[in-house]
Amino acid sequence: xxxxxxxxxxxxxxxxxxxxxxxxxxxxxxxxxxxxxxxxxxxxxxxxxxxxxxxxxxxxxxxxxxxxxxxxxxxxxxxxxxxxxxxxxxxxxxxxxxxxxxxxxxxxxxxxxxxxxxxxxxxxxxxxxxxxxxxxxxxxxxxxxxxxxxxxxxxxxxxxxxxxxxxxxxxxxxxxxxxxxxxxxxxxxxxxxxxxxxxxxxxxxxxxxxxxxxxxxxxxxxxxxxxxxxxxxxxxxxxxxxxxxxxxxxxxxxxxxxxxxxxxxxxxxxxxxxxxxxxxxxxxxxxxxxxxxxxxxxxxxxxxxxxxxxxxxxxxxxxxxxxxxxxxxxxxxxxxxxxxxxxxxxxxxxxxxxxxxxxxxxxxxxxxxxxxxxxxxxxxxxxxxxxxxxxxxxxxxxxxxxxxxxxxxxxxxxxxxxxxxxxxxxxxxxxxxxxxxxxxxxxxxxxxxxxxxxxxxxxxxxxxxxxxxxxxxxxxxxxxxxxxxxxxxxxxxxxxxxxxxxxxxxxxxxxxxxxxxxxxxxxxxxxxxxxxxxxxxxxxxxxxxxxxxxxxxxxxxxxxxxxxxxxxx
Numbered sequence: 001x002x003x004x005x006x007x008x009x010x011x012x013x014x015x016x017x018x019x020x021x022x023x024x025x026x027x028x029x030x031x032x033x034x035x036x037x038x039x040x041x042x043x044x045x046x047x048x049x050x051x052x053x054x055x056x057x058x059x060x061x062x063x064x065x066x067x068x069x070x071x072x073x074x075x076x077x078x079x080x081x082x083x084x085x086x087x088x089x090x091x092x093x094x095x096x097x098x099x100x101x102x103x104x105x106x107x108x109x110x111x112x113x114x115x116x117x118x119x120x121x122x123x124x125x126x127x128x129x130x131x132x133x134x135x136x137x138x139x140x141x142x143x144x145x146x147x148x149x150x151x152x153x154x155x156x157x158x159x160x161x162x163x164x165x166x167x168x169x170x171x172x173x174x175x176x177x178x179x180x181x182x183x184x185x186x187x188x189x190x191x192x193x194x195x196x197x198x199x200x201x202x203x204x205x206x207x208x209x210x211x212x213x214x215x216x217x218x219x220x221x222x223x224x225x226x227x228x229x230x231x232x233x234x235x236x237x238x239x240x241x242x243x244x245x246x247x248x249x250x251x252x253x254x255x256x257x258x259x260x261x262x263x264x265x266x267x268x269x270x271x272x273x274x275x276x277x278x279x280x281x282x283x284x285x286x287x288x289x290x291x292x293x294x295x296x297x298x299x300x301x302x303x304x305x306x307x308x309x310x311x312x313x314x315x316x317x318x319x320x321x322x323x324x325x326x327x328x329x330x331x332x333x334x335x336x337x338x339x340x341x342x343x344x345x346x347x348x349x350x351x352x353x354x355x356x357x358x359x360x361x362x363x364x365x366x367x368x369x370x371x372x373x374x375x376x377x378x379x380x381x382x383x384x385x386x387x388x389x390x391x392x393x394x395x396x397x398x399x400x401x402x403x404x405x406x407x408x409x410x411x412x413x414x415x416x417x418x419x420x421x422x423x424x425x426x427x428x429x430x431x432x433x434x435x436x437x438x439x440x441x442x443x444x445x446x447x448x449x450x451x452x453x454x455x456x457x458x459x460x461x462x463x464x465x466x467x468x469x470x471x472x473x474x475x476x477x478x479x480x481x482x483x484x485x486x487x488x489x490x491x492x493x494x495x496x497x498x499x500x501x502x503x504x505x506x507x508x509x510x511x512x513x514x515x516x517x518x519x520x521x522x523x524x525x526x527x528x529x530x531x532x533x534x535x536x537x538x539x540x541x542x543x544x545x546x547x548x549x550x551x552x553x554x555x556x557x558x559x560x561x562x563x564x565x566x567x568x569x
Contacts, residue, residue, distance in 0.1 A: 038069050038127070046124045048112055053105025054135055055158055062131040067166050071130065079126040080172050089177040090133055092190050096182070099193055099296035102149055103139055103156050134161055137169055140180050143303065150301050151516065151536040151549040183302035188521045189295060196292040203229050206285040215276035217253050224251025230284050235526055236260035267522065269320065269530040271459060283529065294537055295527060298519040304350065304551050305515035312483060313511040314353070316468060318346055319518045319530035321461045323470065325479065333479055338448070338461040338469040345534050346466050347441045347547065348516055351554035352509040355436040356477050358495040358502040359424035365442045368465050373420050374413040377403070388423040395419055424501050426450045432496045433473040437512055438554040441466065441547065447473040462533045483508045511555060
């Protein structure tokens with residue numbers, strides 16, 4: 001289709017600078033009744049190499065050429081990003097993805113967009129930003145279907161985006177763009193990430209810094225000025241304090257330095273004793289770029305720990321060993337927890353508590369049965385009696401099988417046909433209270449047997465076989481049951497003291513999200529870090545078992561398929 005120069009100039013003047021962003025053909029097509037596609041020559045002189053990483057199968061310089069055709073046709077071939085508010089809403093979200101290192105090519109695409117902006121190539125910028133917005137929509141939807149790349153260090157693989165899905169995010173508004181935000185703490189978190197990336201290199205290089213021993217309060221701090229610089233860069237010293245400290249000939253672990261070290265230890269989940277031990281040194285020497293990546297990675301993980309609505313909701317954070325119950329999105333109850341050891345990690349999933357059990361029986365899970373219970377019963381004839389355990393015929397037939405009728409010497413743990421059940425009582429593995437929820441892993445929250453209560457005094461509590469042990473189960477049960485409108489129900493304490501097994505089905509379920517967050521921003525703007533107890537933050541040579549990180553959503557009775565093996569979680 002050909003147009004005269006005069007007619008083209010007339011159209012350009014009629015839509016002023018708007019039509020300069022894309023092609024002017026649509027206005028003429030409306031007059032002639034013909035269909036016009038985007039003028040892809042807009043990108044002829046633009047270097048776009050990011051597409052090869054973002055979408056390797058793309059045949060043009062963009063990832064979504066056909067969808068772009070349709071979207072710009074819907075918009076009468078007008079630009080989408082004239083409003084600076086729209087650009088300001090999307091760019092930080094794209095930068096967060098780039099900083100997380102979960103989508104190769106995103107930082108390159110952002111650099112290309114910045115170059116177009118610098119060159120004032122408004123047509124190329126608009127077209128490429130719309131394509132990048134579509135890539136981001138695809139990225140978010142892929143994560144919600146398969147969140148494993150946030151834990152196994154593999155890239156998020158984009159799938160072909162449908163036109164219908166893309167159109168649901170148009171026409172562009174700030175509200176629609178912000179619907180893709182990963183966290184309510186997005187703005188302060190990005191502020192911390194941008195600050196970290198703006199800093200010069202950490203002066204404490206882990207390869208060249210060697211503390212011969214722990215530095216106690218009152219002792220001289222080796223590399224004192226560098227330690228002070230790190231604490232200042234991370235916000236634990238004010239500039240006047242920093243200037244005062246580095247002016248000293250010897251920097252002593254006392255005064256504002258000791259206070260800064262204690263605050264640092266608190267935010268990093270370490271013992272706040274002001275002692276510079278190997279754990280503190282390990283955190284002080286981390287490159288700022290590493291902290292920024294972990295913060296950005298966890299920002300994306302917060303998509304699976306979002307507060308929703310005003311109903312009660314529990315969020316468990318495994319690396320922090322804590323659970324928090326929210327009402328109206330405000331915390332009303334907190335408790336320390338014990339979670340799974342690295343060889344038996346607690347699963348990540350979304351569900352809801354639907355049953356409170358008082359004085360529970362413990363039905364021994366398969367893994368513990370094979371690896372612990374049967375070997376112990378074979379080694380010690382009194383093991384079952386001492387632990388108040390019965391052998392039951394099966395899960396469907398819970399009649400008791402006398403242990404004396406079993407030839408334990410010939411038992412193979414992997415083929416043993418029976419199951420084990422522990423009676424209620426103070427030494428029951430589940431303690432006095434258990435909280436049940438739908439899942440496929442036999443994972444639940446529960447009390448602890450009395451002899452194990454001292455375990456809660458430990459700072460690192462990855463000690464269970466996968467379930468979550470709650471330090472304050474009675475208080476939690478009282479609060480959950482208070483939502484149920486059951487005026488005739490005895491008190492939790494009375495039910496426990498009766499020593500009778502009782503299961504209470506909940507009329508009002510309590511949503512539960514089991515999350516894995518090793519980093520977040522505190523209310524005062526500081527970066528909080530926690531130990532990566534399961535090794536999900538960095539690449540691993542040994543693959544992570546898919547079931548632990550697939551995050552199935554049992555609230556909606558959905559099962560997220562594991563793409564690698566086609567099985568349901």
